[in-house]
Amino acid sequence: MKESVVRLSSLSFQYEDGKKILDHINFNMEKGDFVGLVGPNGSGKSTLMKLILGLLPPKEGTVELFGTPVQKFRDWTKIGYVAQQAAHGTGGFPATVKEVVASGLVGKVGLFRRLKREHYEKVAEVVKRVGLGEKLNDRIGKLSGGQLQRVFIARALVADPELLILDEPTVGVDQESIEQFYGLLRSLKEENELTMMIVSHDVGVMTQWVNKVACLQRGLHFHGTADEFAHNQDKILQSMYGDAIRVLAHHH
Amino acid sequence: MLADWWQYDFLRYTLFSGILIGLICPILGTFxxxxxxxxxxDGLSHVTLSGVAAGMLLSKKIAFFGAVNPLFFGMLFSVVGSLFIERLRKVYKAYQDLAIPIILSAGLGLFTVLVSIADGFNTDLYSYLFGKIVTVSREDLYALIGVGAVVLGTVFFLYKELFAVSFDEEHARVSGVARKTINLWFMVLVALTIAASMRIVGVLLISAMITIPVAASLQIAGSFRQAILYATIFAEISVLSGLYFAYLLDWASGGTIVLMAVLVLMVVLASKKTGAWIRRMREENRA
Incomplete structure (x- = not known):
């Protein structure tokens, strides 16, 4: 049996207003998985993400990262995180690609230690890997949405994480860049033996690239391989969204 | 004229204090x-003012406090104010900027009450409000050197953490950065810097030293490090020229320094615009 990277057991969550966001989620993600987490707006995707990242404390049930309960987990450099681009709003920040990517090393290098030449060499290497080598010293304000998203991926990768979590990474990115983006993710995954979880509401595109799919609508409506999902897609989505849904398939 | 700055102690103290302020204010200001x-x-400077008034009141009523520089009460109040702001920012998560007017009004309210209880002060409050060269003492300079050393040490050793938290607080938290501690310590440093700088620039104008040189620098900086460097250069130009003219013309030092900073900002804005215009003209000629 492969090593468990993320394990959620009977996980429920409600905010202080009493509204239940997540209901008895059981979920296991193993080393090497590329999981797509899908669900409509307000389905609890972001809350689940925050619980996995330790940004919210689990109140009912457990969250385990690499076999350790999230409350006791300290090895955060094992996890790379790319937030929703819309949430960044960092275009006007006076920083270069190099400075932003280097900030991904802050947890790994440790308190009171300064970044050295080898750290910046690693930054340059990762920036080149995501295809932005020539932009290393450019201000991030000069980049396009797709390029900026790759900067954030480089920041998440620079500390050599084992698990990469991406929250709606393609929002605001044009169609061509989305294709390149998923291609990049797949090659990064293969090169670095990464385990990945990608959260998206764009079911059509994302499920063609991942090998496992989890469908969330308060509870887990489906959890299985991408092939199983493709065979039962209409049924699964109708159980999540109701009968009003019409599935529009993308072909690439 | 320039020889005066070495001849008189108070001018030397003012000069060194000014150089230090020109260094630490824009560094913290950039973050x-x-x-x-x-x-x-702005919020913290008003709290500092109430601290100074509390110090003066105590020294007027209780002989023991007569020997204590009101500046230290200003520092104490400012630090407590910064802790309150951090607390209020958590209470009003969706309206984080609300914390500042609350603290600002509280500081000013307390100041006016303390002044009325004291029935006015003999000391020149005007100098605390707007800065005055002749009022800088050796003790003020030492306080500023202490604060400056802590600020520079912090920025040197915690630069990457400060950058990470400033750029993307949530990501810094996920990366394992002690975000709360860093934020708290940073606010304390801002509070101490404001209190220590008020003799030169004045409580009401200190926020200008923290913001205007950075505003100029952000126009031309190509990186975060450059933003800090240029802001420091602009602040030093403003402080040194401001102090010179304030002494020469017998103007309030704080106001003169701030006017110089505004002048530098305008020159930067105009140069940028002119540069863009020249580039456009060249391109049009080439086409």
Whole structure:
């Protein structure tokens, strides 16, 4: 049996207003998985993400990262995180690609230690890997949405994480860049033996690239391989969204 | 004229204090502004003012406090104010900037009450409000050197943490950065800097030293390090020229320094615009 990277057991969550966001989620993600987490707006995707990242404390049930309960987990450099681009709003920040990517090393290098030449060499290497080598010293304000998203991926990768979590990474990115983006993710995954979880509401595109799919609508409506999902897609989505849904398939 | 600055102690103290302020205010200011907390300095400066008034009141009523520099009460109040702002920012998560006007009004309210209880002060409050060269003492300079050393040490050793938290607080937290401690310590440093700088620039104008040089620098900086470097250069130009003219013309030092900073900002803005215009003309000629 492969090593468990993320394990959620009977996980429920409600905010202080009493509204239940997540209901008895059981979920296991193993080393090497590329999981797509899908669900409509307000389905609890972001809350689940925050619980996995330790940004919210689990109140009912457990969250385990690499076999350790999230409350006791300290090895955060094992996890790379790319937030929703819309949430960044960092275009006007006076920083270069190099400075932003280097900030991904802050947890790994440790308190009171300064970044050295080898750290910046690693930054340059990762920036080149995501295809932005020539932009290393450019201000991030000069980049396009797709390029900026790759900067954030480089920041998440620079500390050599084992698990990469991406929250709606393609929002605001044009169609061509989305294709390149998923291609990049797949090659990064293969090169670095990464385990990945990608959260998206764009079911059509994302499920063609991942090998496992989890469908969330308060509870887990489906959890299985991408092939199983493709065979039962209409049924699964109708159980999540109701009968009003019409599935529009993308072909690439 | 220039020889006076070496001849008289108070002018030497003023000069060294000014150089230090020109160094630490824009460094902290760069971090504050990119985090959209530029009004923080204004809020804390008013709290500092109430601390100074409390110090003066105590020294008037109780002989023991007569020997204590009111500046230290200003520092104490400012630090407590910064802790309150951090607390209020958590209470009003969706309206984080609300914390600043609350603290600002509380500081000013307390100040006016303390002044009325004391029935006025003999000391020249005007100098605390707007800065005055002749009022800088050796003790003020030492306080500023102490604060400056802590600020520079912190920025040197915690630069990457401060950058990470300023750029993307949530990501810094996920990366394992002690975000709360860093934020708290940073606010304390801002509070101490404001209190220590008020003799030169004045409580009401200190926020200008923290923001205007950075505003100029953000126009031309190509990186975060450059933003800090240029802001420091602009602040030093403003402080040194401001002090010179304030002494020459017998103007309030704080006001003169701030006017110089505004002048530098305008020159930067005009140069940028002219540069863009020249580039456009060249391109049109080539086409």
């Amino acid at each position: 504050l502004i990119v985090r959209r907390l530029s009004m923080m300095a």
